[in-house]
Amino acid sequence: MTVNPDQRLSLVVKSTTVPRPPTFVVIGVQKAGTTSLYMYLKQHPQVYMSPVKETNFFERDWSQATKEVQQRKKNGIITWDNYRQLFAEATDVHIALGEASPNYLFHHQYAAEQIHTRLPDAKLIAVLRNPVQRAFSDYLMHMRDAVGKQTPLAEQVRSRGTSSYVLLKGKYTEALKHFMDVCGRSRVDVFLYDDLCNDAQSFMGKIYQSIGVNADFSADTSHKAQTAKVPKNQTVNRLLKTQNPIRTVATGLMKIVPTQIRRQIRDRLINLNYQGKSQEIFSEEDTILLQQYYREDILRLQDLIQRDLSGWLKEAR
Structure with a gap:
């Protein structure tokens, strides 16, 4: 193929241009509407979202992982260059570049430092859900996807939840405070899943404002992602x-x-073989034990983020 001088210059510029890094990261939490949030963010003309949802790049040091662990990472994003290339297609039209990996909050001990080092100016977005409801939803997801043996939630609580990812992911306060301490309070914006459910347009307007794009844009929020189902x-x-x-x-x-x-x-x-999650009934014991398990953390979280969580507390007595 013959390439004229102008084409050669274009190719050189393209090959040496370093992609812009993300300007915001959705750090949590799982089962709190982050898939819907990702879809709504993609609709905004001034926003460029990573084509891979849940890159999980900052959750651990992949260079120190075994070859087997690296190969098991489905999206293959294990190097900084891999990660940066996700944003190579962003243009000057895109004011905000972002990604959503809702497990970053859970992996806060490693993720906070890495994000602060690699993306020192990025806005961090956390969407939090009533932890009792989040645990129920997470449990049903694992059941739907046939992930491991499903130990009853009441039994997980009785073991103090020390090894239960389903339960520990709902303990937000320590993880959120760690991100604030490492990255700075002003960089961490906290939103509630309840607000997304009650008024998605208003919720998205606040998200758009947080990441610095036109907050008047109206996304199509009629589609709700990941409707929970469980196997019969x-x-x-x-x-x-x-x-x-x-x-x-x-x-x-x-x-x-x-x-x-x-x-x-x-x-x-x-x-x-699926049925709606309304058909899956958790016992009263499950609910009571979870309410007791999360109550102290909800009280601490309310003070940390200065938001009224009385709705959660009423359900968590």
């Missing part, structure tokens, strides 16, 4: 969602069927 039969769900001898044999027998059709059949079977 967990044994069937595990057979369909995890690698196991029965699924391996079934896949072998159906090799004559095109891959796309096999996936459609599997997805159809999974959906037939």
Whole structure:
């Protein structure tokens, strides 16, 4: 291929231009509307969002991870160059560049320092949800995705929640304070999931204002992401969602069927085994124990962020 001088100059400029780093990061929390938030942010013409949601780049030192752990990282973003390239397509029109990895708050001990070092001017956004409701939603997600053995929540609380990610992710105060101490209070803006549910347009206007773009833009907030569902039969769900001898044999027998059709059949079977989360009833004991478990942290959080969390406290007596 013949390349004229102007084209060569263009190629050189493109290859040497360093992508701008993010100007904001959504740091938490999981099961608090961050997928919907990501979708609404993408709609804003002045916002460029990482094409990969949940890069999880700052949650650990990937250079020190074993090769096996590095290879298990689905999006492959394990180096600073990998991360920066996510924003290579941003243009001058995009005033704010961002990403959303809601587990950063949970991994605050490492993530806060790394974000402060790599992105010293970035605004940090945290969306918090009533921790009791968050725990219920997280538990149902793990059940839906057949992740590990689902220990009843009451049993997890009785063990003081010291090893339960589902429970510990709802303890916000220490993690949020750590981010504020490391990065500065003015850089951390805290929002409530309740406000997103009650008035999504007003909520997004405040988010847009926080990240420095036109706050009058009206996003289409009619679509709600990740409507929770749970399996009617967990044994069937595990057979369909995890690698196991029965699924391996079934896949072998159906090799004559095109891959796309096999996936459609599997997805159809999974959906037939789903029911709305309203059908999944948590015991009264689960609720009471969770309310007691989170009460002290809610009180501390209320003081930290200077927000009225009386609604959470009434449910957390």
